[in-house]
Amino acid sequence: MKIRVGFGYDVHQLKEGLPFWLGGIEVPHTHGALGHSDADVLIHVICDALLGAANLRDIGFHFPDTDAQYKGIDSKKLLAEVMRILRAKGYEVGNIDSTICLERPKVNPHIPAMRTVLAQVMGVDEDDISIKATTTEKLGFVGRQEGVAAYATVLVTKA
Numbered sequence: 001m002k003i004r005v006g007f008g009y010d011v012h013q014l015k016e017g018l019p020f021w022l023g024g025i026e027v028p029h030t031h032g033a034l035g036h037s038d039a040d041v042l043i044h045v046i047c048d049a050l051l052g053a054a055n056l057r058d059i060g061f062h063f064p065d066t067d068a069q070y071k072g073i074d075s076k077k078l079l080a081e082v083m084r085i086l087r088a089k090g091y092e093v094g095n096i097d098s099t100i101c102l103e104r105p106k107v108n109p110h111i112p113a114m115r116t117v118l119a120q121v122m123g124v125d126e127d128d129i130s131i132k133a134t135t136t137e138k139l140g141f142v143g144r145q146e147g148v149a150a151y152a153t154v155l156v157t158k159a
């Protein structure tokens with residue numbers, strides 16, 4: 001069996017009054033992430049890690065932010081398409097580990113719902129999706145609440 005790893009990193013600005021899509025759910029907050037899509041930074045890093053693991057370029061390559069068909073799109077649709085592309089190349093997900101970097105709000109209470117939604121979209125076990133969160137102790141753009149960042153690593157297998 002072939003085993004490969006992938007890594008993803010992404011950042012989105014936070015703006016007052018926007019819906020805050022994170023991990024496939026809407027998190028109640030005064031600010032939301034800005035992007036061409038729904039700006040779900042956690043889904044984006046999972047997509048990038050999966051694509052990287054299979055050497056299939058990145059999310060912007062497959063879904064350009066210059067293409068009107070992706071304006072405001074639900075990132076769960078992008079993740080579902082990434083899974084289709086990944087499986088077409090013979091890969092299956094082993095596990096995912098991720099970290100959201102966000103000063104506020106606290107997202108821990110929402111993590112079980114994110115894992116449930118993402119597992120359904122990806123067709124994997126919830127136990128294979130780990131989501132963690134950290135502040136940056138009020139330092140940098142995350143600490144100033146100007147943006148949200150996320151990291152993900154994945155392991156994929158090919159029979």
Ligand SMILES: Nc1ccn([C@@H]2O[C@H](COP(=O)(O)O)[C@@H](O)[C@H]2O)c(=O)n1
Nearest residue numbers: 102103104105106107108133134135136
């Ligand atoms: N937006 C966030 C950030 C952090 N958490 C949780 O709080 C714990 C303490 O955060 P530190 O920045 O001191 O690491 C952390 O372990 C997270 O579980 C959160 O829920 N939402």
Ligand SMILES: C[C@@]1(CO)OP(=O)(O)OP(=O)(O)OC[C@H]1O
Nearest residue numbers: 035036037039060063064065070
């Ligand atoms: C997801 C895409 C889809 O158009 O738009 P954005 O929401 O701007 O997100 P980004 O993380 O910059 O990556 C790639 C984009 O193509």
